[in-house]
């Protein structure tokens with residue numbers, strides 16, 4: 001009986017691992033230069049965030065995993081200007097900072113490269 005359980009558990013874990021590797025293959029680019037409008041481009045370390053957060057949906061619940069999609073959604077009105085910046089980037093950094101955890105920039109000039 002014990003052996004059977006051990007075998008089933010092993011088999012299930014193996015199956016889950018295979019699915020995760022398959023589904024997690026496309027992590028996208030290591031970093032992006034995001035369009036920050038008049039304030040200038042934003043250098044975004046993508047993989048660093050994936051490693052720090054361990055949850056794709058922390059961002060991709062708002063926009064899909066596809067290149068240029070934020071620009072497209074802003075253009076067709078399904079995202080407001082600065083919505084990603086305010087509801088994702090700054091809001092998360094601010095929250096983590098308050099909790100004294102590793103966090104990212106909250107000031108304009110620390111993200112946008114144009115003075």
Ligand code: HEC
Pocket residue numbers: 024026027028029030032044046049050053055056057058059060064065066067068069070071
């Ligand atoms: C902190 C925010 C954030 C997290 C977390 C995040 N992403 Fe992204 N991802 C982005 C942004 C921003 C873009 C660029 C969208 C655009 O170009 O409009 C993007 C684009 C992508 C793209 C398409 C562009 C490319 O590079 O090919 C893929 C694929 C992708 N992400 C996969 C993932 C996966 C897989 C995870 C989880 C392991 C993840 N992302 C976690 C912010 C994030």
Ligand code: HEC
Pocket residue numbers: 034035036037038039042070074080081082083084085086089090093104105106107108109110111112
């Ligand atoms: C954590 C990084 C970060 C900080 C801090 C930040 N921004 Fe942004 N900003 C972004 C990103 C990413 C975008 C593009 C996505 C979006 O529009 O939501 C953006 C977009 C913008 C845009 C262009 C909106 C459009 O579509 O035309 C302006 C203007 C802007 N930010 C101004 C500011 C100002 C002013 C501040 C300081 C009060 C600031 N940002 C702070 C990351 C940041």
Ligand code: HEC
Pocket residue numbers: 042043044045049052053058059084085088089090092093096102103104105110111
């Ligand atoms: C859900 C939380 C979360 C979201 C959303 C998020 N970040 Fe961050 N960000 C972090 C954390 C955590 C760190 C610090 C990671 C570390 O130091 O290990 C960080 C660090 C950074 C850094 C500093 C990188 C460095 O080299 O020190 C930049 C720049 C940054 N984020 C930009 C952005 C932008 C732009 C967005 C929106 C597109 C964004 N972040 C969205 C959690 C988040």
